Amino acid sequence: MSILVSQAAEHWQFVAPLLRKPRTEADYDALALALDELLDIMGEDEAHPLASLVDIIGDWIEAYDEEHRPIPPVSGVEVLRSLMHEHGLTQSDLPGVGAQSVVSEVLSGKRQLNLRQVRWLSERFKVAMEVFA
Structure with missing residues (x-):
């Protein structure tokens, strides 16, 4: 040994x-x-x-x-809602996504985020673009 x-x-x-x-x-x-x-x-x-x-x-x-204790998957819209809440933002505070009405449609699921919007959100919140996928 x-x-x-x-x-x-x-x-x-x-x-x-x-x-x-x-x-x-x-x-x-x-x-x-x-x-x-x-x-x-x-x-x-x-x-x-x-x-x-x-x-x-x-x-x-x-x-x-x-x-x-798996972490349940979340959608990009859920992440966006959470980030808005965390930072105390309203729909009008996201001009890089579009007008308040566009943000409203995104949050309600009527509209998908496009690549330009995802890039802007990624830079705005300092997170990977993939979180909004």
Whole structure:
């Protein structure tokens, strides 16, 4: 047995809880707590010896989220509504889309956003054009 495997076997009982993919909410919560603690230890040091453990746990948490808590797809119109609400904007505040009546038709689903409008919205809100697709 190599020294590395021997050392891992000797300390496994202490490390094993951190090196198990979450299968339940309790597992998920324990890993999320451990991840927070590890990030506190690492600080901003991306070269920290624990960085690879953080990557592994982060990947497992992300995979669990994707499987058990999928984010529902949203339309570009829903994104636009949300951004308008977040920024306190009215339909008249979006001249790059068109007149208030054009924005109203877009928001009601009567009209699709064209490429020029999507580009303007992307620049206006500093988001990728794809969010309005």
